[in-house]
Amino acid sequence: MLQCKNIMKDYVSGDEIVHALKGVSLSFREHEFVSILGQSGCGKTTFLNIIGGLDHYTSGDLIINGKSTKDYSDKDWDTYRNHQVGFVFQSYNLIMHQSVLSNVELALTLTGVNKEERRKRAIDALNKVGLSDQIHKKPTQMSGGQMQRVAIARAIVNNPDIILADEPTGALDSATSVQIMEILKEISKDKLVIMVTHNPQLADEYSSRIIRLKDGTLVSDSNPFNETETDVDTSVLKRPGMSFKMACSLSLNNLMTKKARTFLTSFAGSIGIIGIALIMSLSHGMQSYIDQMENDTMASYPIEIQSSSSDMSTLMTTMMGMKKKTEEHKGSKIYSRPYVEDVLESLSSSKKNNLSAFKSYIESNKGKEFRKTAKAIEYDYNLNLQVYNENTDSGLVQVSPNGLLDKLGMSDMMSLQSQFMDSSSMTNDQVWLSLPESKKLRDDEYQLVEGKWPTNYNEVVLEVDENNEITDYALYSLGLLDQDELVKNYQKILNGETDKISKTNLKSYSVDDILNLKFRLVLNSDLYQKVNGLWINQSENESYMKDVVSKSPEIKVVGIIKPSESTVSQPTMGGVYYTKAMEEYVTSKTENAQIVKEQKANPNINIFTQTEFASGQKMSMSNLTNEQMMQLSSMSQEELMNYMNTYNENINATYDSNLTKLGVVDYSTPTKISLYASSFDGKEKLGDLITSYNKKQIKSNVITYNDFIGTMLSSVTSVVNIISYVLIAFVSVSLIVSSIMIGIITYISVLERTKEIGILRSIGASKKDITRVFNAETFIIGLTSGVLGILITLVLNVPISVVVENMTGVSHIAKLPVNGAVFLIFIDLVLTILAGLIPSKIASKKDPVEALRSE
Template sequence: MLKLEHLVKDYYTGDEIVHAIRDLSVTFRDNEFVSILGPSGCGKTTLLNIIGGLDNYNSGNLIINGRSTRDYTDKDWDTYRNHRIGFVFQSYNLIMHQTVLQNVALSMALTDVPKEEREKRAAAALEKVGLKDQLNKKPTQMSGGQMQRVAIARALVNDPEILLADEPTGALDSHTSVQIMDLLKEIAQDRLVIMVTHNPELAQSYSTRIIRLKDGEIVSDSDPAADEEEVQNARGSLKKPSMKFRTALSLSFNNLLTKKGRTLLTAFAGSIGIIGIGLIMSLSNGMQGYIDRVEQDTMTSYPISIEDNTMDMSVLMSAMMTGSDEEKQPYDGTVRSRAFADKLLGSIADTEKNNLTAFRKYLQSPEGKELKETASAIEYNYGITMHVYNEHAQGDKLVTVSPNGLMEELGMSDMISLRNQFMGGMSSSMPGSEVWKALPAEDSLRDQEYELLDGRWPESEEEVMLEVDENGEISDFTLYSLGLMNQSELVQNYRDLQAQKTDEIEPGDPVSFASDELLGMEFTLVPNSDLYRKVGDIWVNESGDEEFVADAVKEDGRTLKIAGIMKPKETSLGTPHTMGGVWYDRSLETWLRDEGKNSDIVKEQMEHKDINVFTGRKFGDSTELSAADLTPEQQMVLASMSQQELMDYMASYNDAANATYDSNLAKLGIYDEDTPTSIELYADTFEDKEKIGDLITVYNEQQQAEGNDANVISYNDTVGAMMSGVSDIINIISYVLMAFVGISLVVSSIMIGIITYISVLERVKEIGILRAMGASKRDVSNVFNAETFIIGLLSGLLGVGLTVLLNIPISLVIQKVTGVAGIARMPVAGGVILVLVELVLTMVAGLIPAQMAARKDPVQALRSE
């Protein structure tokens, strides 16, 4: 039962008050067809809107099934409209971008009725009004009468207690009007139908009760309801309507489809900022990837190297670059000295000894696990000098490949030795370096640095690799050193140049080798211990005796064969420069050590740890050799020597006088795996390299805390210090550019907010329709939030997609100019973040228009066109 008591409704228009409803009281039965007649402006529609919960009254009371509505909240009114009221309007008020079925089912979506049930009930309602075959049509494809039937089906689908019809036949012809009125009369048989009309004939023909209004008051009532007729018809607790976000998405998506062109242009405009940031991010990511590759290549070429004796290179560089620390004075006619030599010599003398035995033990322990895992590879070197010869060298001479005999022949060995003392490992790529080198112990590091061109990788210690450059070339210096070109000719030319017999050395004709000629080429390794001969009580180094060495090569040498040809891998910095050489597998060092342990000289040295086998004296006795010290047997041997041999013998003896037990074993090829001479720590990135440095610092602090100052590690990382800031510079530039481009992103988001506001203005009537069906203010807000969500998502995806496409030509142009490929690459995570950022900014920009839509007066919204 619906009851109005002393209802008053006033409107304020400027300074004037319009009294729309004046102290109106009326009671409606649960089942009747009531027509409300009266002239325009008498308050008919206002009364209908108040009954329907679209408009509020100023005073009085509206009682629904015995409950006053004075304390109704917005949610209560929404629930009331959704469950108890059905509206039929003169202008139909259908949502034009929805199908007929969707229009009718929409009110059920507000109460989360399952989709299948919604469609079933909506189809049944449409069938009831005679539109069974029109379900998928749009309202624009239907006649006025058909659209009004759709409106009636929509009003009935939730089985409301009250049907409110505002001029339902006002826009219809007479024939259609009769059909609609017949339908309303049938509906009124089991519910209350209240119709506002200007047509008294229709009211007389179909209504069971006629109420006439004038100036907001009832002037007549053909069949007033008595108080005793009041019936309580409560349905119990009703579910409060709440639109699912997917329903809001569906509404907004269908609306956007009606404006495809504008939607795409809006999305494109919104994507411009994303494209700008995306391109910067792509270039930054590509540059970072390039830097990472450079880092990895650099780290591979320049690992952290910890020597058993380390010179502080920073002091040396400071001496060379900064000069004196004294206060500078301008020239005043006096020429003053600047400290350089003292600093230079001081830096050389100020070497620190590293306890690599303790450090290696730390790396193998659980405490050093993090440092070991941070390093991509760890190489242990033992300072082993191999004696390798080429019996089949060009010319008639036995060529000493290792140690490099060419430098000895040219008289440059002393100069190279001195330079190595100053430059350390930095001289490894300069002429005079050994051409016989060790491959990385770890295959992963080998495969990272080198590429196999022909043959295979070593499968045993007697197989070695020949290194060439990217063009398959080897420097002639290396070929001479390996005996593949006539070494004697080069030496003679050099001597002629020194003797001024010629002004220059004419380069020889280029030589070439088929891979078959090189694969299988043999070298001979002689164990270090086999190059010594015992004379009396001492052992004499015979490596300078060509005849002795030749015999050792034939009798004691091990044949080594070239198994494959390799080249350095091309890196982001280009293919590394190489002079070529022969590389052996580390297992050969183990073989050399095991062979040496079985020799007489090593056994003798190990049995007498306090006696130097090369002098016959105790270690530490540095007294030079004199004739009185020689035994008769030694004197006989020396007597048979030539003068040069005797001088060599004496020099060898005196050099050995300052030796130690460990240095003697190292000279004989014997090493302890727990005592390396250097440790190389490889890292893939500068971050890892810095972390390794930090972990070494942690190790040093731990050793100092435990009182083991002798175990503190000192090392130099000049290359890392020079290149560590590159990534930071790229990141700073990228962030600054992104900040500038981000302005366009904000501007585009504001523009989307404006477009959303325009959409609100275009969909005002839709707002009124949704409110009439029971949609809350929040539901209306969500409809427009859903629209900005779709546009924001489309803008983000469009921006990222266009960025990916633009990266293709940008990368090609950069590759053509710089030779660096794939420099513009959008990171997947970055693309996702950009889409989310665009989505959030768009949603924020659309909040104000959405709130404006939610605050729209539903009555005013329904009147808009």
């Protein structure tokens, strides 16, 4: 079964070689109790360690079951120790932070025995040594004799062929020693028990064979074994291996014996995580706030594609004088620099967008991605509705187009502004506005406060802000406040008679006051009257307009709305909102107007001048025909002046501009297309779809647009991200430092657990298993520090959010994303495991014999 042939073992001690064993040859029976006696230093323990596979011979051969061990690998020795050898040490060598049952189960765990079977066999082994009632105790709670019996139970639990006992009674009293020897003698009935002892009396009384060594040589053998041919055991034993779960259990129990140090180490390791997590929380909270702003402003700031658009970035660069200087001048001469020419050039370089082709594309099968991505698509057709309020203190008030600015003399200023800013970025001066055609968009953007939503063309709603207020601008424009009084007060300011306008007119209105408001809808074509066969603009004729207005359809306010709470809109001035039904009513009626029919019947003749389009001739008596002279001669002085104004206003008109002026709408050719997105990502996708559309089009069909809000918010996001990345880079240094510290702590743990390393190696644990034990320890510390860091961050986020909310009004600004928390824990795990690789490797390379001797 076990043969030692000329075993020699040499140690290098400084410059000398120590010969511990000098050619020892012995053979052992399968069942016997062998005691090895000899003075200290004679090689007894070395011989025992070589038999047990803890130490390796220098020369000779150890034959196990007829098989030489000369070519054994480390894994073969691990398998041998786990399956065929059980150790009983003088100092017990139990793992003190594990329970009695766990200590005994350890060898079975390496073998891969399932939990239920492992527990049963361990309890049976403890029962054999009389400790079945002590299984849940820790070794520190037991006597020396009890601990030695635990060691014996651990040695026999895996049913090995050989039990090796190194001074098993050396630390015990006489009575306890007898108990241990009785147990070993009982075991020797069916196993080979080899015991090293200094007590010849115990050896004589209990051993069946006594071997004596002196100075590394065999001196005597009381019952030598006559060697015969031994069959070679070809059975394959399962290689032992420790699961990561078991490694974690060992390390966790060890860490729990040092709770304070473990907590402080984990806390120190979490500092870097806390720093990064706080930055990530603020960055995520800020990004969420920006995202919310982006999403909320989608309704107010859609992608707007005008019939003509300018490159606003070029215009602004030119106006701010940021154009690159082309030449550096020297000397005393003064040179001119282009400015107004560049501005005018930028203004005149507007791009005409073919919205007719774009609309056809969107509504076709090819444009289904546009319809799928956009929350709503709205079309504008440049229809200026003529709306009047006849029930005012100022008389007949034109509500749409808004006549207030004309009365104040500000229309020229607003016209100039509109040349420099597109309609999406300037404040709308109109108070008669259209509701979104899309019900979803309407419900997202507005909420009904009182009354109902319009269902007929002659029903409208009035808008107030979130505080149920409406600006005086809207009230004056709608004729609810006296426009003449406002103009009078404004003139007093201009004349220096006062420095402020009296606000005594401001008042509150009941719901009934608002819902009783009525207006009159006038067709554009009704502004013109045919006199003596000539069409005259009578919009300045007060008596004519009063008559027309009185006969026009009545418009009723049926509801009060305000911006939805979830929408961050442009500041609203208030106003009246009409539906698509009103627009369709006006266009339908306009098509049947006489003046429109005449213009369409004569597409080459300007209906207002009775000349061909683009003639450009101002009215004069010299170029009038006899027929025209006859028509004009029968007109009154007022009618003649109105006609002359009408004529001169339209000398440069085109067929299309005349139809537009009369209120004719071509639904195939919108003047603006607004694409509304549900999210900022959706808006970006719409931009990508426009780019894709442009790539497929001829040059004349390529469309351009300016998305100021999208560009601005994207820039803010980029700035927040850059700042976050820089701060995280700085804080990451502390994370790396804490990881190095954990590596140092792990190395200290290796030094503290050296004996445990020897114990594990003695029961068959491989070098990889030892590495796994300490990797498990760094894993637990890394996981604990990561989770602790996240928990502390979540706690700190509460006061941080409160402080920021008190300072800025923005709530819940510190929010740690779940994926960010998981990522940080993962990073912490990786760094701590990497930091623990070197200490773990050092632990795996420790000599098991030397490790067992450490204290």
